[in-house]
Every structure is written in structure tokens, then in C-alpha cells.
Amino acid sequence: MTDTKTDVVLFGTGMVSEVISVYLDRYSDLNVLAYTVDRDFLPEGGTFNGKPAVPWDEIERHYPPGSVSLLGPLTYKGLNSVRRDRYLEGKAKGYAFASFIHPDCHINTDAIGEHCIILEANIIQPFASIGDNVIIWSGNHIGHHVSVGDHCFIASQVGIAGATTIGPECYLGGQAGLVHGITLGARCAVLNAAVVKANLPEGSVVSGEAAPIKPFPSKRIAHLL
Incomplete structure (x- = not known):
């Protein structure tokens, strides 16, 4: 890591964003300056994890392109379509994206x-x-x-x-x-x-089968473990 950090706005205000924020703080040259999320999911008070949280449709007013990079959304929601759409929208707005x-x-x-x-x-x-x-x-x-x-x-x-x-x-x-x-x-x-x-x-779904519960208690195999 270098002494100079790159400011990023992280997309999301849930548990995964909390987790990734810790990784970035400990292991990267990225500084989470703020968070953004779709307006319907904006946290009460406009803050998350002790930092500003702004609606996605206003991000350019608060953190214009060139002043920050973006990271996220950190989700597979909609079979990755939400992350795909916000990524493409961010690029269209002129933002760079961090890794x-x-x-x-x-x-x-x-x-x-x-x-x-x-x-x-x-x-x-x-x-x-x-x-x-x-x-x-x-x-x-x-x-x-x-x-x-x-x-x-x-x-x-x-x-x-x-x-x-x-x-x-x-x-x-x-x-x-x-x-x-x-x-x-x-x-x-x-x-x-x-x-x-x-x-x-394209579009296939594959699901594994759960192992069945055996019709005897674990004490019967205690000598094997």
C-alpha cells in the first residue's frame, strides 16, 4: 500500500458493504469516503457506517466524476443484473471504477x-x-x-x-x-x-441434492470418528 489513498464511494448499505469496508481499510489503498444506494434503500439520517450515504440518482451532485472512483454494488441480486446495470450507469456518468x-x-x-x-x-x-x-x-x-x-x-x-x-x-x-x-x-x-x-x-439452473439424514443416531458411528 502507498501513503496516498484513492477516495471511493461504495455502493450499498448492508452487511456486505460493512464487510468490504473492513477489507479496504486493512488491505488496500482505497479510502471509503461515502456510500450510495438506490433512493428507496437510503438509510435513515443519511449516514451509514459513520459516513455519508447519498441516493444514487444524486451522486453526481455530491461526488462528481473525477473526484472519486466507484466500487459496487456488492450483490448478485437479480442474477447480477443490478450490479451490471449500476456499473454501466456509472460508466455512462463518467465515473472510474476501482478494484x-x-x-x-x-x-x-x-x-x-x-x-x-x-x-x-x-x-x-x-x-x-x-x-x-x-x-x-x-x-x-x-x-x-x-x-x-x-x-x-x-x-x-x-x-x-x-x-x-x-x-x-x-x-x-x-x-x-x-x-x-x-x-x-x-x-x-x-x-x-x-x-x-x-x-x-444459457439461463440454466443446476441444484445439488442435500444429503439425507440417516435413520440412526451419531453414537452408532462414534468409533469411526
Whole structure:
């Protein structure tokens, strides 16, 4: 980190914004100057986390382009469409967007797009590429020659085998697994713990099955544990 910090306005006033604010404060050269959110979700009193919170439709009046960068929204709401739309709106207004990559990552590619948030303990292997406006939560493996499209959200403990292509606006839930060399079309939703072994057409939903509860108590297997 440098002595000079870049001022950012963070989009969102919820728990995830609180979490990302801590990461930025501890591990980045970004200074959260204020928060913004759609007017219907503006917090009472116009403050959040001890700093100003302004409506998105007035952000240019309070923090004009060139004076700050933007970061967020930090959400997969609407299958990433909310984050996509606000990102495109912000660019149309003339704002630059910041990125955050946690220092405790092993990233072996330079092909990382703009406005990406990559949290700790991620492994991204050589020849992988990450698009614009992508959020990658903690502890994932993204294999060699994988392509992740724009506006995707990858939760935690996801394993993506090499040479897999993930289309734009996809959501990969926690502990999902994708085998080698497959292609996911745009706006696919791979839910928690699902395993994908074949190509998915655009807009597909894949859900894993919960393990059934066994019809005997845990004391019966105590000698095994």
C-alpha cells in the first residue's frame, strides 16, 4: 500500500458493504469516503457506517466524476443484473471504477478486468481470464485457461477445472464444482454444492441434492470418528 489513498464511494448499505469496508481499510489503498444506494434503500439520517450515504440518482451532485472512483454494488441480486446495470450507469456518468484484490491470493494471470473484487485465499492459475465487474468471494480455485465472463459472482469454495468457459452474469454458489473443459452459457445459476459435468445452455439452473439424514443416531458411528 502507498501513503496516498484513492477516495471511493461504495455502493450499498448492508452487511456486505460493512464487510468490504473492513477489507479496504486493512488491505488496500482505497479510502471509503461515502456510500450510495438506490433512493428507496437510503438509510435513515443519511449516514451509514459513520459516513455519508447519498441516493444514487444524486451522486453526481455530491461526488462528481473525477473526484472519486466507484466500487459496487456488492450483490448478485437479480442474477447480477443490478450490479451490471449500476456499473454501466456509472460508466455512462463518467465515473472510474476501482478494484480490490486481497494480497493473500495466488493470481498467476494478468488478464483481470476492471472493477473486480477478489477476496482472500483465491487461486487463479496461468492463462485464466476474468472479465469486468466480477466478484470472487473467498477460497476458490480457478483453473488454467478458464474464462470467466463479465458481471459474474463466484461464492466461496468453488472449484473450476481448467479450460472451462463461464458466460456473463453467471452465479456460482458455495462449494459448486465444474469439471474440465465445459461451457456455461450466460446467466446460468449453479446453486450451492452442485456439480456440473456437461455444457449448460444459457439461463440454466443446476441444484445439488442435500444429503439425507440417516435413520440412526451419531453414537452408532462414534468409533469411526
